[in-house]
Amino acid sequence: MKQIKFSRELASGIQTLLLHKLRSFLTMLGVVFGVGSVVAMLAVGEGASKDALEQIRKLGSHNILISSIKPVEEGATGTTPSFMSIYGLTYLDHDRIQESFSSVRKNVPVKLIRKEARLGERALELRVVGTSHQWFEVIPRPVLGGRTLMPGDLADKSPVVVLTEFGARKLLATRHTIGQIIRLGVDSFTVIGIVKNETGSSGAMQIPDREIDAYIPITTARSYFGDVVIKRTAGSRLREKVELNQIIVQVGSLDRVEPAAQAVERMLTLFHQKKDFQIQVPLALLRQAEATKRTFNIVLGAIAGISLLVGGIGIMNIMLASVTERTREIGVRRAIGAKRKQIIIQFLIEAVVLSSAGGILGLAVGMAIPFFITWFAKMPTVITPLGILLPLFVSLGIGIVFGLYPAARAARVDPIIALRHE
Amino acid sequence: MEAVVTDTRPETVIRLENAGKVYAMGNQQVAALDGIDVAFEKGGFWAVMGSSGSGKSTLMNVIGCLDRLTSGRYLFQGTDISAYDDDALSDIRLRHLGFIFQSFNLIPQLTVQRNIELPLYYLGWDKEKSQAHARHLASMVGLDTRLTHRPSELSGGQMQRVAIARALAADPDLILADEPTGNLDTRTSHQIMALLTSLHQGGKTIIMVTHEHDLAEYARNRLYMTDGRIDRIEKR
Numbered sequence: 001m002k003q004i005k006f007s008r009e010l011a012s013g014i015q016t017l018l019l020h021k022l023r024s025f026l027t028m029l030g031v032v033f034g035v036g037s038v039v040a041m042l043a044v045g046e047g048a049s050k051d052a053l054e055q056i057r058k059l060g061s062h063n064i065l066i067s068s069i070k071p072v073e074e075g076a077t078g079t080t081p082s083f084m085s086i087y088g089l090t091y092l093d094h095d096r097i098q099e100s101f102s103s104v105r106k107n108v109p110v111k112l113i114r115k116e117a118r119l120g121e122r123a124l125e126l127r128v129v130g131t132s133h134q135w136f137e138v139i140p141r142p143v144l145g146g147r148t149l150m151p152g153d154l155a156d157k158s159p160v161v162v163l164t165e166f167g168a169r170k171l172l173a174t175r176h177t178i179g180q181i182i183r184l185g186v187d188s189f190t191v192i193g194i195v196k197n198e199t200g201s202s203g204a205m206q207i208p209d210r211e212i213d214a215y216i217p218i219t220t221a222r223s224y225f226g227d228v229v230i231k232r233t234a235g236s237r238l239r240e241k242v243e244l245n246q247i248i249v250q251v252g253s254l255d256r257v258e259p260a261a262q263a264v265e266r267m268l269t270l271f272h273q274k275k276d277f278q279i280q281v282p283l284a285l286l287r288q289a290e291a292t293k294r295t296f297n298i299v300l301g302a303i304a305g306i307s308l309l310v311g312g313i314g315i316m317n318i319m320l321a322s323v324t325e326r327t328r329e330i331g332v333r334r335a336i337g338a339k340r341k342q343i344i345i346q347f348l349i350e351a352v353v354l355s356s357a358g359g360i361l362g363l364a365v366g367m368a369i370p371f372f373i374t375w376f377a378k379m380p381t382v383i384t385p386l387g388i389l390l391p392l393f394v395s396l397g398i399g400i401v402f403g404l405y406p407a408a409r410a411a412r413v414d415p416i417i418a419l420r421h422e
Numbered sequence: 423m424e425a426v427v428t429d430t431r432p433e434t435v436i437r438l439e440n441a442g443k444v445y446a447m448g449n450q451q452v453a454a455l456d457g458i459d460v461a462f463e464k465g466g467f468w469a470v471m472g473s474s475g476s477g478k479s480t481l482m483n484v485i486g487c488l489d490r491l492t493s494g495r496y497l498f499q500g501t502d503i504s505a506y507d508d509d510a511l512s513d514i515r516l517r518h519l520g521f522i523f524q525s526f527n528l529i530p531q532l533t534v535q536r537n538i539e540l541p542l543y544y545l546g547w548d549k550e551k552s553q554a555h556a557r558h559l560a561s562m563v564g565l566d567t568r569l570t571h572r573p574s575e576l577s578g579g580q581m582q583r584v585a586i587a588r589a590l591a592a593d594p595d596l597i598l599a600d601e602p603t604g605n606l607d608t609r610t611s612h613q614i615m616a617l618l619t620s621l622h623q624g625g626k627t628i629i630m631v632t633h634e635h636d637l638a639e640y641a642r643n644r645l646y647m648t649d650g651r652i653d654r655i656e657k658r
Binding site (some may be wrong): 008015016019194322329331332333334335336337339340341342415416419 | 483486487488508509512513514515516517519521523527528530531538540541543544549588593
């Protein structure tokens with residue numbers, strides 16, 4: 001009939017808690033840190049997964065990366081100066097992939113050579129990438145000036161080069177860039193274009209392009225630099241013949257990526273006696289990254305859950321102490337005519353006020369932590385609406401769950417005994 | 423239409439019929455009340471007397487709806503409330519009874535004003551109305567300048583006057599005073615008794631437990647208890 005107004009219960013609960021400011025604050029701390037860690041962990045986890053997705057996007061989710069690797073047994077015996085080790089992907093492999101698989105949309109050969117680039121007195125060690133015009137379709141980067149490689153450049157074996165922005169700045173400084181002649185080793189190349197370079201390649205997933213790359217037609221690379229690389233190690237020279245360092249294959253549809261990768265691997269295994277190549281599938285790496293993230297989230301979630309549990313137990317502890325301390329007050333209220341339900345509500349509200357205030361403070365702490373992580377560790381963090389609402393509801397729930405038992409204890413107090421209580 | 427009336431004397435506030443209360447103490451049964459038959463009429467001022475263990479505290483707890491009978495009947499304003507549950511008894515305490523205790527039992531963290539307002543809070547009165555009523559009651563007991571004080575800042579006599587104001591807040595049919603002057607000096611005791619007497623003269627029904635004969639003199643009727651039974655009743 002006559003309902004006790006909730007706002008008055010709330011106001012009276014807050015007043016009671018304010019009587020013991022320090023105690024209330026200390027009781028809240030458990031929830032503050034619990035909620036703070038949940039918010040922070042969600043933000044970091046979300047940021048990391050966004051970062052991983054971003055990397056996958058850069059790698060291209062439709063791509064398969066096949067790379068030459070030196071077979072393990074080869075290294076031990078390759079000490080004779082005249083010995084030449086031949087391994088890795090071949091031009092033939094590239095052609096076979098093109099011919100064998102209909103789902104392959106693009107098929108990009110990559111030859112990597114380290115060369116010193118010179119322009120006048122300026123010199124820069126860079127990675128020369130001999131490739132086809134399709135490279136720029138598979139790994140799209142904004143063109144800052146000029147043009148990228150064209151099929152004609154490959155057919156003509158033209159001595160042309162496309163530089164990355166970073167390399168161009170170092171080498172060409174402020175001079176006019178397009179049309180300049182630079183030297184790669186002893187050969188002259190005309191700069192035909194500048195593309196934006198990708199920075200910050202990190203983590204398990206390697207981005208095919210580097211900060212300082214020089215892209216030349218693969219036909220040019222082969223005829224100018226050949227396939228044999230001489231590596232000088234202490235006292236001995238090691239000659240290696242590697243035709244192609246990488247083949248990047250792009251598949252038409254997302255669900256064909258992994259089957260195609262398996263098929264390519266089976267086919268290459270037929271023609272290679274030794275395991276001198278490896279296949280990387282960004283999509284598989286993404287799945288792996290997601291699985292890792294899930295595990296990470298479960299572990300972090302468990303830690304956060306434990307700290308919230310500890311916070312809740314702290315509230316229950318103080319509320320139980322408060323019930324004992326205020327037994328006489330409970331007796332008086334009951335004698336005056338308060339129903340058990342009203343005593344339960346009184347103590348429950350105090351517990352919920354404690355946990356919710358802790359939750360709000362914890363939210364502030366939890367939103368500050370990702371800010372500092374981004375600031376100092378340069379790690380991306382993302383705070384989602386769920387990342388805010390979930391901890392708030394959880395802290396509210398903690399107040400109810402851990403406040404219920406002390407409140408029920410308070411309601412069970414016998415007024416006759418309570419009034420005699422000292 | 424005739425209302426169902428179980429008690430033919432409407433003047434009676436409380437009537438106990440063959441009331442018994444048995445406690446289990448260990449494996450022994452102790453009868454705190456042993457067949458009490460008594461009626462407290464409206465507007466009466468009663469003193470309940472007896473040595474400790476005579477059952478007068480149990481009687482007060484039963485009358486105050488804090489404890490239940492194990493046998494017999496308890497009629498409150500003609501209605502048998504012996505079988506009422508906890509919520510219903512709480513409601514009777516809230517609307518019909520006012521308590522005054524020996525140790526005042528004010529809530530220490532609440533101001534005088536808020537202590538007096540407490541029954542009104544549970545009755546669901548709105549804030550302005552209950553504040554005004556509490557001020558009125560405070561001035562009635564002579565504490566209108568102490569409204570914002572906490573109980574710890576008051577003297578014993580002042581605390582008991584706050585408790586009386588609180589007991590009056592819901593305009594109860596019956597005031598139960600359990601040794602109201604037990605913690606007070608003689609002079610203050612007589613001031614408190616004078617206040618209770620003036621309430622009685624204003625029409626309130628009062629039942630008071632005391633063991634001091636000179637204070638019992640204020641009451642019009644005296645009920646003497648021994649071993650859970652009524653020894654004798656003196657009426658004036």
